[in-house]
Amino acid sequence: MQDENFDPIESIRQHLRYASRIVLFTGAGISTESGIPDFRSPGGIWSRMKPIDFSDFMRSEESRRESWRRKFASDPVMRAAKPNRGHLACTSLLASGRATSIITQNIDGLHQRAGVPEAQVIEVHGNATYAHCLSCGTRYELDAIKEIFERDGNAPRCRWCDGLVKTATISFGQAMPVEAMRRAEKAALGCDCMIVLGSSLVVYPAAGLPVLAKRNGAALIIINREPTALDDIADLVVNAGIGDTFGAAVETL
Numbered sequence: 001m002q003d004e005n006f007d008p009i010e011s012i013r014q015h016l017r018y019a020s021r022i023v024l025f026t027g028a029g030i031s032t033e034s035g036i037p038d039f040r041s042p043g044g045i046w047s048r049m050k051p052i053d054f055s056d057f058m059r060s061e062e063s064r065r066e067s068w069r070r071k072f073a074s075d076p077v078m079r080a081a082k083p084n085r086g087h088l089a090c091t092s093l094l095a096s097g098r099a100t101s102i103i104t105q106n107i108d109g110l111h112q113r114a115g116v117p118e119a120q121v122i123e124v125h126g127n128a129t130y131a132h133c134l135s136c137g138t139r140y141e142l143d144a145i146k147e148i149f150e151r152d153g154n155a156p157r158c159r160w161c162d163g164l165v166k167t168a169t170i171s172f173g174q175a176m177p178v179e180a181m182r183r184a185e186k187a188a189l190g191c192d193c194m195i196v197l198g199s200s201l202v203v204y205p206a207a208g209l210p211v212l213a214k215r216n217g218a219a220l221i222i223i224n225r226e227p228t229a230l231d232d233i234a235d236l237v238v239n240a241g242i243g244d245t246f247g248a249a250v251e252t253l
């Protein structure tokens with residue numbers, strides 16, 4: 001329970017003013033205000049369906065088909081989504097030089113669409129706005145894959161090496177992207193304040209990054225509608241919507 005005199009916006013502002021090397025760590029919760037459902041909120045995606053893990057995708061043609069069916073069913077929502085107040089606040093902190101980078105678990109590309117240069121976004125769970133061959137890495141655009149999938153109903157294969165084509169995301173059981181994790185760890189070790197925005201902080205190794213930052217002396221701020229697994233080690237916890245708290249704090253810095 002938060003004290004009734006607690007002013008979340010002012011508390012966030014104080015941390016923002018004090019820090020000079022902020023790293024933002026975002027999860028699905030930052031994009032719910034853009035209309036993309038998260039996984040673990042009540043009514044989130046996993047209250048409706050079980051995730052398909054990487055070994056199932058590799059082993060079974062039916063799992064691959066199901067994975068593409070789900071992707072194409074959810075894709076119109078992701079494509080229609082626009083960056084919201086929380087994304088724009090992140091962009092503005094980076095543009096001002098107070099923040100150095102964003103580590104995101106999100107796969108929706110909304111930070112880039114909110115104007116953050118690619119070099120400052122570290123995607124630790126990949127990106128769902130395109131696909132690639134798991135064997136040779138060739139990139140495929142979703143529209144082309146959808147056309148083939150709807151025509152013959154088979155999961156797509158690489159035109160060059162016949163490898164399996166998958167959205168460029170990291171599924172459960174799949175190896176983390178080495179270069180993105182290296183950059184994320186460097187960012188976590190280099191920051192003086194890490195701000196978590198909209199993550200339940202239960203998915204590892206990503207959730208280890210705020211722990212790393214905190215152990216290395218950074219302040220840890222968590223802004224999330226519900227309690228998270230790392231609230232106990234945070235310097236500030238705000239249980240509220242991101243736009244109205246973090247967004248408002250950045251806008252009035």
Ligand code: NAD
Binds near residue numbers: 026106
């Ligand atoms: P999660 O679903 O586990 O947790 C999201 C958290 O955000 C919840 O605790 C919820 O209370 C909070 N939340 C929701 N809306 C909020 C708001 N407006 N303001 C403040 N808090 C809010 O998500 P996660 O921790 O990111 O981890 C799970 C995985 O979900 C990640 O790997 C990510 O790839 C994937 N995912 C991504 C998207 C996306 O790219 N938009 C969407 C769904 C899931």
